[in-house]
Amino acid sequence: MTGATSPQVLAHKLDTAAGAFEQWSRLRPPDRAPVLEAIASALEEAEPKLVVLADEETSLGEARLHNEMARTVFQLRLFAQVVTRGEYLGATIDHADPAWPMGPRPDLRRVLEPLGPVVVFAAGNFPFAFSVAGGDTASVLAAGCSVIVKVHSGHPKLSAATAEVVQHALASAGAPEGLFDVVFGTEAGRAVMVDPRVKAGAFTGSIEAGRALFDIATSRPEPIPFFGELGSVNPVFVTNAAAERRGPAIVSEFVGSFTLGAGQFCTKPGILLVPESAELVDRLPGAVPDEPLTLLNDRIRGSYASALGELRDTVGVRVLVDGHHASPTVLRTTSAELLSAPQAHLREVFGPAALVVEYADESELIEVAKVIDGQLTASIQGEDDDVVAGELIRVLAAKAGRVLWNQWPTGVSVTFAQQHGGPYPATTAPATTSVGTEAISRFLRPVAYQNVPQHLLPPALRDANPLGIPQRAC
Amino acid sequence: MTGATSPQVLAHKLDTAAGAFEQWSRLRPPDRAPVLEAIASALEEAEPKLVVLADEETSLGEARLHNEMARTVFQLRLFAQVVTRGEYLGATIDHADPAWPMGPRPDLRRVLEPLGPVVVFAAGNFPFAFSVAGGDTASVLAAGCSVIVKVHSGHPKLSAATAEVVQHALASAGAPEGLFDVVFGTEAGRAVMVDPRVKAGAFTGSIEAGRALFDIATSRPEPIPFFGELGSVNPVFVTNAAAERRGPAIVSEFVGSFTLGAGQFCTKPGILLVPESAELVDRLPGAVPDEPLTLLNDRIRGSYASALGELRDTVGVRVLVDGHHASPTVLRTTSAELLSAPQAHLREVFGPAALVVEYADESELIEVAKVIDGQLTASIQGEDDDVVAGELIRVLAAKAGRVLWNQWPTGVSVTFAQQHGGPYPATTAPATTSVGTEAISRFLRPVAYQNVPQHLLPPALRDANPLGIPQRAC
Numbered sequence: 001m002t003g004a005t006s007p008q009v010l011a012h013k014l015d016t017a018a019g020a021f022e023q024w025s026r027l028r029p030p031d032r033a034p035v036l037e038a039i040a041s042a043l044e045e046a047e048p049k050l051v052v053l054a055d056e057e058t059s060l061g062e063a064r065l066h067n068e069m070a071r072t073v074f075q076l077r078l079f080a081q082v083v084t085r086g087e088y089l090g091a092t093i094d095h096a097d098p099a100w101p102m103g104p105r106p107d108l109r110r111v112l113e114p115l116g117p118v119v120v121f122a123a124g125n126f127p128f129a130f131s132v133a134g135g136d137t138a139s140v141l142a143a144g145c146s147v148i149v150k151v152h153s154g155h156p157k158l159s160a161a162t163a164e165v166v167q168h169a170l171a172s173a174g175a176p177e178g179l180f181d182v183v184f185g186t187e188a189g190r191a192v193m194v195d196p197r198v199k200a201g202a203f204t205g206s207i208e209a210g211r212a213l214f215d216i217a218t219s220r221p222e223p224i225p226f227f228g229e230l231g232s233v234n235p236v237f238v239t240n241a242a243a244e245r246r247g248p249a250i251v252s253e254f255v256g257s258f259t260l261g262a263g264q265f266c267t268k269p270g271i272l273l274v275p276e277s278a279e280l281v282d283r284l285p286g287a288v289p290d291e292p293l294t295l296l297n298d299r300i301r302g303s304y305a306s307a308l309g310e311l312r313d314t315v316g317v318r319v320l321v322d323g324h325h326a327s328p329t330v331l332r333t334t335s336a337e338l339l340s341a342p343q344a345h346l347r348e349v350f351g352p353a354a355l356v357v358e359y360a361d362e363s364e365l366i367e368v369a370k371v372i373d374g375q376l377t378a379s380i381q382g383e384d385d386d387v388v389a390g391e392l393i394r395v396l397a398a399k400a401g402r403v404l405w406n407q408w409p410t411g412v413s414v415t416f417a418q419q420h421g422g423p424y425p426a427t428t429a430p431a432t433t434s435v436g437t438e439a440i441s442r443f444l445r446p447v448a449y450q451n452v453p454q455h456l457l458p459p460a461l462r463d464a465n466p467l468g469i470p471q472r473a474c
Numbered sequence: 475m476t477g478a479t480s481p482q483v484l485a486h487k488l489d490t491a492a493g494a495f496e497q498w499s500r501l502r503p504p505d506r507a508p509v510l511e512a513i514a515s516a517l518e519e520a521e522p523k524l525v526v527l528a529d530e531e532t533s534l535g536e537a538r539l540h541n542e543m544a545r546t547v548f549q550l551r552l553f554a555q556v557v558t559r560g561e562y563l564g565a566t567i568d569h570a571d572p573a574w575p576m577g578p579r580p581d582l583r584r585v586l587e588p589l590g591p592v593v594v595f596a597a598g599n600f601p602f603a604f605s606v607a608g609g610d611t612a613s614v615l616a617a618g619c620s621v622i623v624k625v626h627s628g629h630p631k632l633s634a635a636t637a638e639v640v641q642h643a644l645a646s647a648g649a650p651e652g653l654f655d656v657v658f659g660t661e662a663g664r665a666v667m668v669d670p671r672v673k674a675g676a677f678t679g680s681i682e683a684g685r686a687l688f689d690i691a692t693s694r695p696e697p698i699p700f701f702g703e704l705g706s707v708n709p710v711f712v713t714n715a716a717a718e719r720r721g722p723a724i725v726s727e728f729v730g731s732f733t734l735g736a737g738q739f740c741t742k743p744g745i746l747l748v749p750e751s752a753e754l755v756d757r758l759p760g761a762v763p764d765e766p767l768t769l770l771n772d773r774i775r776g777s778y779a780s781a782l783g784e785l786r787d788t789v790g791v792r793v794l795v796d797g798h799h800a801s802p803t804v805l806r807t808t809s810a811e812l813l814s815a816p817q818a819h820l821r822e823v824f825g826p827a828a829l830v831v832e833y834a835d836e837s838e839l840i841e842v843a844k845v846i847d848g849q850l851t852a853s854i855q856g857e858d859d860d861v862v863a864g865e866l867i868r869v870l871a872a873k874a875g876r877v878l879w880n881q882w883p884t885g886v887s888v889t890f891a892q893q894h895g896g897p898y899p900a901t902t903a904p905a906t907t908s909v910g911t912e913a914i915s916r917f918l919r920p921v922a923y924q925n926v927p928q929h930l931l932p933p934a935l936r937d938a939n940p941l942g943i944p945q946r947a948c
Contacts, residue, residue: 026868067577074576092891102548102888103541106881110891110912113871115904199897218692222848222898225905374696384927393930394500397587397921404924407580414576416948417566417584419922423673424696430589430919431699438584438920445904446912447871448893450878453858456867474890 002156004185010192013148016178017117018197020146023176025114028459029089030467032142033080035173039141040076042169043069043133043162050161054127057155059294064261065128072128075135075414079142082437086469088112090446091460093473107451109461112444114144115225116199119192121213123204124154124296125264131155132162132182135414135435136202141180143443148198149182150189154297159184193217200225200443204266204434206303207231207348207425214428227442228428229421231348232376233270234409237365237392241383242406243278250381251283254354257408259328262293263352264300267377267409267420270348273335273365276358284330284356285321292326293352304351311355314344320356328352335359335368342371362388366395374423374430375400377409399423401433476630478659484666487622490652491591492671494620497650499588502933503563503618504941507554509647510616514550516643517543517607517636524635528601531629533768538735539602546602549609549888553616556911560943562586564920565934567947581925583935586918588618589699590673593666595687597678598628598770599738605629606636606656609888609909610676615654617917622672623656624663628771633658667691674699674917678740678908680777681705681822681899688902701916702902703895705822706850707744708883711839711866715857716880717752724855725757728828731882733802736767737826738774741851741883741894744822747809747839750832758804758830759795766800767826778825785829788818794830802826809833809842816845836862840869848897848904849874851883873897875907 005013024032043050051065060068082088090112097105118140123130130136132149140147151159163182170179183192193201193216201217201224203210210228217226238250258269274280295301308329311317316337323329335357338345345355359365365388369378378400382389396403401422412420418436421427427434432442449457459466479487498506517524525539534542556562564586571579592614597604604610606623614621625633637656644653657666667675667690675691675698677684684702691700712724732743748754769775782803785791790811797803809831812819819829833839839862843852852874856863870877875896886894892910895901901908906916923931933940 025872071576077575094889094891100887100889101551102545103885105887105889108887108889108891110893116872214697215693218697219689223688223692223902225903384929389930393923393926397923397932398499398590401920402922402924403926405926405930407925411577413574413579413582415568415574415579415582416946417568417582417922419584419920421920423919428697429699431915433920441905445897446875446893446895446907448876448891449867449871450876451881452867452877452879455858456863456879458871472890 002160002184005183005188007191010183010188013178013181013183014192014195014197017146017148017181020176020178021117024146024179025144027144028467029083029086029144032144033084035170035175036076036080036138036142038169038173039133039166040073042165043073046165050158053158053161054155057158058127058296060127060261068126068128071414072134075129075138078414078437079138079440082440083142086460086467088437088440089460089469091469091471093461093471095473108448109457110446110448111458111460113447115443115445117146117148117197118200118202118443119189119198120147120149121189121201121203121205122149122152122159124152124300125261127155127158130204132159133166135439137180139439140443143440145443146179148192150192151182151184156184190216194220196222198224201227202434202442203228205230210428225442226428227432227434229266229434230425230427232266232422232426233346233348234267234375234377234379235271235273235372236269236379236381237369238272238274238280239380239382239386239388240275240362241386242381243275243280245383246381247278247280248283251280251287253408255287257410258354259289259293259352260410262295263328264296264350265410267412269354269379269409271346271355271357273357273359273368276360281320281332281356281358288321288328288330290327293328295351300350304349307347307349308351308353311347311349315341317355323352330354330356332356332358335364339367339371346372365392369395369399372399374426376420376422376426377402377404379404379407379409381406401426476634476658479657479662481665484657484662487652487655487657488666488669488671491620491622491655494650494652495591498620498653499618501618502941503557503560506616506618507558509644509649510550510554510612512643512647513607513640514547516639517547520639524632527632527635528629531632532601532770534601534735542600542602545888546608549603549612552888552911553612553914556914557616560934560941562911562914563934563943565943565945567935567945569947582922583931584920584922585932585934587921589917589919591620591622591671592674592676592917593672594621594623595663595675595677595679596623596626596633598626598774599735601629601632604678606633607640609913611654613913614917617914619917620653622666624666625656625658630658664690668694670696672698675701676908676916677702679704684902699916700902701906701908703740703908704899704901706740706896706900707820707822708741708849708851708853709745709747709846710743710853710855711843712746712748712754713854713856713860713862714749714836715860716855717749717754719857721752721754722757725754725761727882729761731884732828733763733767733826734884736769737802738770738824739884741886743828743853743883745820745829745831747831747833747842750834755794755806755830755832762795762802762804764801767802769825774824778823781821781823782825782827785821785823789815791829797826804828804830806830806832809838813841813845820846839866843869843873846873848900850894850896850900851876851878853878853881853883855880875900
């Protein structure tokens, strides 16, 4: 059941996914809401069983996993609201206008419509919220697309069990067969990516794997969009004033954030820039818990050890807290060393490690901000009257999808204004987000209808507005 | 002045474009409006001179070129309105909410910000509206990005003259140096595409050239979005009832549309599906003008002859009107032949040629609609009570960016609801449009600000709303 999906079985899954798309994409968007709600309720019901399975396969702990399930269920229900409200459709109506300045304008009406079947590559570090029934799946289904999830090899039994819960809920809710399915194995995932019926891919994982899939997506005879969320070091910039006034709190909050979930978050703050004059660095060793953390699996343990080793061996990097690979590790260097070899210092270490960078002058914060690659997040610990803050925020906004002030990047809320994305290599599609209600936009494309009679228009574009959605009339 | 741009000169242009971006991107969006207006006014002033040059280099005729200039100027002024209104910024404010169901929500505010310097590849068939100061340039500048235009080899003198007008207007309006520049030559265009400072590309042209540039954009160390508008045959589906009731009008309108601008429009209707029982095909020869049309240049003449030759040599294709390559040509075949070899029949012939396809039964319209590739447009000539219309529109909406009813695809209005795009190979980015106000979105990316104090937020996100723009509060 969790073995690699065979080509024959895969061919059938692709056929039914394409067939399901034909039906599901034509449903009025609000009619997708009860189906999303049904998945949410079924997951809640299965929660005790699924959390036990998840903990067995990921060691993330039941408390965290229950929280993650709450988030997963919330996402599905939030997208049920989104499709009901219909704002996401971007319905725009230009009535015919003979006096339009560039020449008579026809009646033109535009709405966002579903792309087609989508493949989602599940992540290993969020076995619920970014996996089989996670945010990508929820937004794909909400958009009106069918979905094939390539399950993550780190939690195959949980994936199979979750898929069963989702499929049962879909069948009970009367959804078309094949609307949601899962495949196992790298080869099956690749085969789905190159199938001409599949029209988009979504992914959360490493830069290496994500770039390989991006290259497949863009080199197809018909290239397709690939929404990959890859890597990020999520730097935190501490100003002089903040270090002086709130040093102890910053240290303990930083440790809490970079060790959360054993440091296995894509928004883990991997770099902390602090003034060399402050006692911040001296406080750190006492604040880091000396207890072993369990990583997700052997593969992660291996890549953590190797990435950490490379960073530790970088010229100018010294050990501040030596975790011996099992408890948290903190390395230290200076901003001068970092600026002399940015790529070597700014590498992501997935796991409970961080690099503290000491600077002499606040102007170096701007210099570092200018050399960093694209990030999911960039944070400032500052004071309202910090002179450097304005410029630092503007430079960081050009590099990151989310800029935080006096808060920590882990714990990504699911809201309307959330942006979980950023310039490459944070993502392969910086104009999109994989968290929050805007995530639905990834799986839509606009269609304009010119001079089409009312009864032939999609309901979202009719003058009578049967869906009761916002229609922008220009 | 119109010779290939040297690497040294190019390096300087890239430097100043990057520097100009730093300044321009930080302007409050409404402050970009006067600069767009200044370009529009300068073009109007130079119109007599520019139209003469354009006609010399493109043979498109002064009447058409004056119309195109009106469109070009209108686009710039429309984007001046767009940046002033600020709706395009998508400003969204989630106030902090301790009762948010998935856990306390921080203050999160999201706005769209400019991507970076952009390279625009000018088109040959619209020397104003899709060239140096065309829609791509206007939307790039409106978005807050700097632009380097790779000029089209078909009208180099006009391009240089237009660039001079634009640069003079920009200097007078106080815009930063390097905000807009042009480069000449294929190698210079490629070099701009691979420069790490350049963050997006826009293109209008052939499938071959567009795909080559797309491949460059996506295989960079940092891939960038590439908005290519490539090829389309823009099929027109005539129902039985429409052919019976409006046959003569359909024939003459079709001829007008496919011969407009000597058939050198990306929205030229290249395929007309008609019932075999109607007299429509018999009427066509009499409706096609037997006068030679002048194509843009030798390269277009060559590729027209070769594409037309291949289509004429396709099995089952016969000649209905033989234009001998200089006056319009109409070929004919049957839907059965087309369905037996769709790729061979559905090839774009850029120039004054069209293929008429006779069908026996209206169900074949659906079958043909299902096999066509991605299109910029698909049109139906039908009657309100046509049984086939509903299903045909739904199938065509899945294939085209714009679906028309009883109108013709040439003449693309610039409006709010316009969608000039479509699935590959119509474009490389089906979620975007290159015409209409939404074209600005291509050059923007969202940034979320978490817990950032009012005075450090971009003006668009402040509670006091100093720009007076729509702010969505959730």
